[in-house]
Amino acid sequence: MPDSPHIVTAALIVIGDEILSGRTHDRNIAQVAAWLGIQGIRLAEVRVVADHTPAIVEAVNSLRARNNYLFTTGGIGPTHDDITVDAVAEALDVGVVVHPDARAILEGYYETRGGLTEARLRMARVPDGAELIPNRYTGAPGIRHGNVFLMAGVPQITAGMLDALSGTLEGGQKLLSETVGCWVQESEVADLLRQTEAQFEGCQIGSYPFWREGKSGANFVVRSTDAEELAACVRELARALEAMDRPAYPGGIE
Amino acid sequence: MPDSPHIVTAALIVIGDEILSGRTHDRNIAQVAAWLGIQGIRLAEVRVVADHTPAIVEAVNSLRARNNYLFTTGGIGPTHDDITVDAVAEALDVGVVVHPDARAILEGYYETRGGLTEARLRMARVPDGAELIPNRYTGAPGIRHGNVFLMAGVPQITAGMLDALSGTLEGGQKLLSETVGCWVQESEVADLLRQTEAQFEGCQIGSYPFWREGKSGANFVVRSTDAEELAACVRELARALEAMDRPAYPGGIE
Numbered sequence: 001m002p003d004s005p006h007i008v009t010a011a012l013i014v015i016g017d018e019i020l021s022g023r024t025h026d027r028n029i030a031q032v033a034a035w036l037g038i039q040g041i042r043l044a045e046v047r048v049v050a051d052h053t054p055a056i057v058e059a060v061n062s063l064r065a066r067n068n069y070l071f072t073t074g075g076i077g078p079t080h081d082d083i084t085v086d087a088v089a090e091a092l093d094v095g096v097v098v099h100p101d102a103r104a105i106l107e108g109y110y111e112t113r114g115g116l117t118e119a120r121l122r123m124a125r126v127p128d129g130a131e132l133i134p135n136r137y138t139g140a141p142g143i144r145h146g147n148v149f150l151m152a153g154v155p156q157i158t159a160g161m162l163d164a165l166s167g168t169l170e171g172g173q174k175l176l177s178e179t180v181g182c183w184v185q186e187s188e189v190a191d192l193l194r195q196t197e198a199q200f201e202g203c204q205i206g207s208y209p210f211w212r213e214g215k216s217g218a219n220f221v222v223r224s225t226d227a228e229e230l231a232a233c234v235r236e237l238a239r240a241l242e243a244m245d246r247p248a249y250p251g252g253i254e
Numbered sequence: 255m256p257d258s259p260h261i262v263t264a265a266l267i268v269i270g271d272e273i274l275s276g277r278t279h280d281r282n283i284a285q286v287a288a289w290l291g292i293q294g295i296r297l298a299e300v301r302v303v304a305d306h307t308p309a310i311v312e313a314v315n316s317l318r319a320r321n322n323y324l325f326t327t328g329g330i331g332p333t334h335d336d337i338t339v340d341a342v343a344e345a346l347d348v349g350v351v352v353h354p355d356a357r358a359i360l361e362g363y364y365e366t367r368g369g370l371t372e373a374r375l376r377m378a379r380v381p382d383g384a385e386l387i388p389n390r391y392t393g394a395p396g397i398r399h400g401n402v403f404l405m406a407g408v409p410q411i412t413a414g415m416l417d418a419l420s421g422t423l424e425g426g427q428k429l430l431s432e433t434v435g436c437w438v439q440e441s442e443v444a445d446l447l448r449q450t451e452a453q454f455e456g457c458q459i460g461s462y463p464f465w466r467e468g469k470s471g472a473n474f475v476v477r478s479t480d481a482e483e484l485a486a487c488v489r490e491l492a493r494a495l496e497a498m499d500r501p502a503y504p505g506g507i508e
Contacts (some may be wrong), residue, residue, distance in 0.1 A: 017460055020297045021431065022287030023475065024462070026280065029302065033276030043274045045309065048283065051460070055299065079461040080448040117442030118441065138465065154463065164360035177275065187332040190373030194334040206271055207333040208278070208304070211392065220278065248268035 005202070005225040009044040010036050010061035015074035015084055016153055017051050027155040028073040035162045040171020041069060051075060056087035064091075064148055069169065074153030076140065078119045080136035080215030084150055085143065089127035092145060099126045102141050109139030134164040173225040178234045184246045185209075188220040192240050193220065200233035202226055212252075219252040259456070259479035262426035263298040264290050265317035269328035269338055271305050272405055276429065281409040282327040289416045294425020295323060305329060308507055309338035310341035320347075323423065328407030330394065332373045338404055343381035346399060353380045356395050363393030383455045388418040427479040435507030438500045439463075440472040446494050447474065464507075473506040488490055 003170040012032050024166030026048070026128065033043045044067055049055040056075075064070040089096045101122035110116045123140035126132075129227075133142030133158060143150040153162045174227040182189075186209045197205045206221040218238060224230040238248035266286050272278040281399035287297045298321055303309040312327075318324040329338030343350045356371075356378035364370045380386075387396030387403065389411060396415040397404040405415045436443075440463045451459045460475040462499070474491060478484040492502035 014300075015456070017477070018462060019283065020300070021429070021475075021477075022284045022289075022291060022297070023431070025284045028391055029273065030276045030427070031278045033274055035276075037276060043276070044304065046268075046274070046300075048300035050298065077463065080451065080459070081460050113439070114442065117441065120441045121443075122444070156465075156466075175275070177277070185367070187371065187374045187377075188368065190333045190376070199336065203336070204271070206335050207331070208272060209331065211408075211410075221272065221275075223271070223275075229464065242385045 004190050005173040006115075007225075008041045008069075008170065009067045010041045010069040010071060011044055011047045011067040013047065013056070013059045013063065013072045014153075015051065015056060015072055016048075017081075019048050019074075020050055024065060028153070028158055031155060031159060032071055032073070032162065035166075037175065039166070040174045041169065042172075042175055045198065051081050051083060052082075052211065053083055053090065056084065057091040060091035060148065067147075069147050071149045071151060073151050076123065076143070076152060077151055077194040078122045078140075082122070085125050085127060088145070088148060092148070093211045094145075095126040096125050097128045098124045099130065099132060102126065102132055104150060105132075106139055107153055108253070114153055131247055133161045136160045136164070161211070172205050175223055175225055176227055176230050177221055178222045178230060179252030180220045180222070180234060180237055180241070181249035181251070182220070182241050183215055183217045183253070184241070184244075185216040189218075189244070189246075192244075193237075194241060196237050199236065200224070200229050203229055203239070205232040205233070211219065217253055221252075256370060259427040261319045261479075262295045262323075263422065264295045264323040265298055265321040266300045267310070267317065267324070267326045268300065268302040268407075269305065269310060269326055270302075270427065271335075273302050273328075273504070276309045282407070282412055285413060286325055286416065287328070289420075291429065293420070293423055295423065296426075305335050305337060306389055307337055307341045307344065310400055311345040314342055314345035314402065318400075321403050323403065325405060326402045327405050327412055330377065330397070330404055330406060332376045334396075336376070338401050339379050339381060342399070342402060343402060345416045345482070346381050346402070348382040348399075350377045350379050351382045353384065353386060356380065356386055357396060359386075360393055367469075387415045390414045428474060429477055429479055430481055430484050432474055432484060432504075433475045433506030434474045434476070434488060434491055434495070435471065435503035435505070436474070436495050436500050437507070438495070438498075439469045439470040439471055443472075443495070443500075444496075446489075449496060450487065453490065454478070456482050457483055457487040459487070459491070471507050475506075
């Protein structure tokens with residue numbers, strides 16, 4: 001019987017009216033999720049909240065307490081609708097201060113771009129006690145305070161901040177996954193999936209149907225922290241599908 | 255002074271390990287948000303939760319109490335990982351029953367597709383007291399119970415269910431929006447944005463920066479329930495940008 005895996009979790013808060021209006025299609029959930037997976041951290045839950053201080057405070061305090069890490073995206077720019085720093089400081093019950101290193105970074109960045117105005121200096125404000133996360137694209141840094149990480153909303157800038165954090169966070173056992181695709185109605189193999197999952201301890205099987213060119217198919221994603229159990233479960237699932245005369249496509253059907 | 259607008263809100267719970275792993279990029283948040291906007295309903299908050307009953311129950315009970323409507327996507331298929339109906343029934347404190355109309359729909363759909371098996375009959379199970387939401391693509395209906403709406407996870411099927419619900423829900427005053435684009439660093443106009451917003455009651459201005467071909471730009475999205483205030487705010491914003499010698503692009507820069 002395998003040891004109980006060491007699980008490390010994170011939550012993500014996507015902050016922004018533009019996501020809730022449908023105007024902007026979020027791209028940060030998937031990129032943060034994938035990056036966390038590589039760090040050995042599981043994204044356990046996500047909330048999308050409005051540019052509204054009480055909503056941010058509530059989400060921060062609910063999620064930071066029950067996850068190892070909490071990430072936010074959005075609302076750390078220079079304009080009046082950028083309220084994340086103040087809201088997070090309120091949630092953490094600390095003041096807001098100008099971080100001297102952030103000020104120096106912004107002075108350098110804006111030296112040839114019109115100078116460090118009062119609006120731009122807003123981007124040097126952090127919850128008291130915070131460290132900075134480098135931003136190699138546009139100067140204004142991300143912010144880390146304990147287990148809370150504040151990142152930009154623009155996906156490319158978020159990506160740079162995640163890259164700067166790569167390998168710096170303690171992860172747990174990675175959740176491994178393999179996909180098996182099959183041209184089958186998932187309802188035809190529901191019992192088979194349930195039975196196969198039950199045979200392999202610590203394995204979960206997710207079933208994701210699709211319809212294409214009038215045919216039904218599904219991708220079955222097997223997840224486990226144990227590489228051997230995972231491989232055995234995938235082999236058994238493929239064998240069982242083949243036994244029904246349903247060819248199994250390793251890697252899934254794209 | 256305009257009357258206080260009648261606001262109707264909704265929340266959305268996206269249910270699925272595949273979103274939290276980063277494997278699948280969510281497309282339902284944006285489509286549900288846009289559809290709600292057309293119905294005069296504001297998407298106030300979104301949560302993405304795992305295929306885990308306690309997580310779903312908690313989210314359902316938090317969100318249905320404080321919004322006029324609650325939508326979920328995902329987890330209403332025939333396989334063992336489809337637990338939304340049971341979890342929502344638990345949250346609503348009702349039993350789970352087979353809905354006779356859903357059974358009849360599935361009997362018809364599967365008549366030429368191998369018959370209504372026990373696994374397929376799972377898709378006729380609903381929280382006791384529910385009505386059905388038609389699914390014109392794959393038979394298995396969505397489910398409405400009071401102010402809670404359970405929809406499919408596959409975006410095309412979700413779209414069909416939303417279409418079936420169009421015009422059937424009571425909305426409030428629509429949140430209107432107009433976008434003005436400008437090739438400007440948002441930090442240059444932060445004061446202008448704040449002052450313009452303050453001049454027009456009930457208007458909010460969101461600032462969404464981008465960087466392209468080495469140039470900084472931003473789209474400014476003005477939102478209001480009052481069409482006249484909105485138009486006046488947009489005119490003033492465009493005038494103020496032009497006065498800085500920064501051409502304003504009506505409709506925004508894509």
